[in-house]
Amino acid sequence: MTEFPAPILTVDVILLALHEDKLCLGLVRRREPPFQGMLALPGGYVHVDEDADTTATALRVIREKTGLTGLLCEQLATVSGPKRDPRGWSATVVHYALVRGGLPKSSQPRPDDLTWVPAASPGALAFDHNDLVAAVLERFRSRGSWSSLPAFFLPEVFTFTALRNIYEQVLGTALNDSAFRRKIDELNLLEPVAGHKSKMSARPAQLFRLKGGVLRTFDRRI
Amino acid sequence: MTEFPAPILTVDVILLALHEDKLCLGLVRRREPPFQGMLALPGGYVHVDEDADTTATALRVIREKTGLTGLLCEQLATVSGPKRDPRGWSATVVHYALVRGGLPKSSQPRPDDLTWVPAASPGALAFDHNDLVAAVLERFRSRGSWSSLPAFFLPEVFTFTALRNIYEQVLGTALNDSAFRRKIDELNLLEPVAGHKSKMSARPAQLFRLKGGVLRTFDRRI
DNA sequence: TTAATAGTGTCTTTCAGACACTATTCA
DNA sequence: TGAATAGTGTCTGAAAGACACTATTAA
Secondary structure, eight states: OOOOOOOEEEEEEEEEEEETTEEEEEEEEOOSSSSTTSEEOOEEEOOTTTOSSHHHHHHHHHHHHHOOOSOEEEEEEEEEEEEEETTEEEEEEEEEEEOTTSOOOSOSSOGGGOEEEETTOOOOBSTTHHHHHHHHHHHHHHHHTTBSGGGGGSOSSEEHHHHHHHHHHHHTSOOOHHHHHHHHHHHTOEEEEEEEEOOSSSOOEEEEEEGGGSOOBOSSOO | OOOOOOOEEEEEEEEEEEETTEEEEEEEEOOSSSSTTSEEOOEEEOOTTTOSSHHHHHHHHHHHHHOOOSOEEEEEEEEEEEEEETTEEEEEEEEEEEOTTSOOOSOSSOGGGOEEEETTOOOOBSTTHHHHHHHHHHHHHHHHTTBSGGGGGSOSSEEHHHHHHHHHHHHTSOOOHHHHHHHHHHHTOEEEEEEEEOOSSSOOEEEEEEGGGSOOBOSSOO
């Protein structure tokens, strides 16, 4: 078999969490060239002795940097080319990972490793990472219309209004409240949880959780 | 910088064409272990000195094996893991490529390299290639509802009925004729071409081409 | 009782599906 | 003119949006 020069393979992660009702992006500051000092997506090399696939690599990278576990993590795409990395032809498998229940209160193992910025306006990032973030937000808009993906930004138990809010965040549009309730109801997506949640001098709302707790794809649009 | 053992990176292509109104899959027979003698997706290594990215690799592989050019080619996903290839941890960037205008009449440069089988029932393939083919058909069903992708199986100029047929092939369902015309019309997707096409003792149909000739994504479902 | 948010009922509009109807060609 | 396919017009039903209405709590 002929041998070819091997391209470099890495994994990058677009880490997203809800913070004060805004989508935020977890970034690391680069300590070395190229793009030294700039913010970039967290990423790393595949460890061939421990990673079952590139998604496992992505989850390991996030766990090592933040201690966060239990994230919804999926592959976005693979970007590649001769110019992305000065060391040579490289390919990066890009994943996105959703933190459930908002940002932890600075009690995670190594909070200094990570900077959180608004996902909609992250500033200038290293490499082509701005394009990747834009691509994932676009993907979310399409995925959000047809799946329970946005619910994975919420804690395990949430109110109907919180669910509508996160769908609106992800889709970038306002949703009709009664139509949204109708559709979620028909999709049989939620189950009620005993107990109520009160917030700011108003009628407490019913709490729900995702039925089965898993990501589901719909036939009908939200 | 620490060095890690490098995973193997390859590119596989799911090559699809219309043949006698059926979706067909272009496969190669493996000459070496593993899976020697079985049919597999055409694929190869990245040539770091000539490929601009993995999609360029996919198109080069197809061009070398079949002489086909001008295909619509997009990335599907990257599959990876320690067990896929006996030589070690490997990652494969899977693309799909659509041949326009049906299968050429055995006049391509090296037809013997390729075997065409029905995409819906390709038989047992090497590696996890059956899963990949199933994934791409599933992707087409979703992509077909929201884009002009199915039209890229047709020649540059086609009739309305041919367009509906290929959408039905890709989506796997019958479509309402007048609703389909209504939607395509509203999407402003086609432009008429002067001239008519006759077929089997019946009224000739208007010929159309894709406006702009490019893949377009819709907001509304077909 | 008022403010504030949760949740429901229903009218209207929009749009997809069904299907009958007309149009154009060839034999 | 009859067979065959191309293409149109329009009725109907389902589902989305708008929005007024009721419900339940805290102050």
